[in-house]
Amino acid sequence: MMLHFELVTPAKLVRSEDVHMVVVPGTEGDFGVLEGHAPFMSTVRDGALQVYRTAGAAPETIEVRGGFAEVGENGLTVLAEHAEG
Numbered sequence: 001m002m003l004h005f006e007l008v009t010p011a012k013l014v015r016s017e018d019v020h021m022v023v024v025p026g027t028e029g030d031f032g033v034l035e036g037h038a039p040f041m042s043t044v045r046d047g048a049l050q051v052y053r054t055a056g057a058a059p060e061t062i063e064v065r066g067g068f069a070e071v072g073e074n075g076l077t078v079l080a081e082h083a084e085g
Contacts, residue, residue: 001035004075005051007062007083014083020057022076023050024069033076040071044080061085 002018023032025047033040044067050059067080 003033003035003037006075006077007049007064008077008079009081009083014080015051015062019051019053020055021052022078023052023059024076024078025049025064026069033071035075037071037076039073040069042069043067044069044078048085049078049083 003021005015005017005019005022007015021032021034023030025045026042027045044064046065049062049064051062052059062083062085064080065082067078069076069078
């Protein structure tokens with residue numbers, strides 16, 4: 001099963017894709033999100049999102065600055081103040 005992941009900044013939709021897992025730099029610590037994760041909201045600290053396209057794959061890193069992450073029935077949405085990578 002795949003997780004739908006969207007990364008959005010005030011300027012644009014950066015990513016919208018199905019992936020295996022995303023590790024988010026939350027202000028209370030990093031957290032991983034897989035398909036079927038319970039609903040959850042967190043603020044995001046400056047750091048690196050790690051996007052795993054498939055199980056066992058090396059992660060792709062996307063640097064983000066601030067924002068929010070929401071896990072819902074539609075997947076994971078990260079609303080970042082800035083993203084590059």
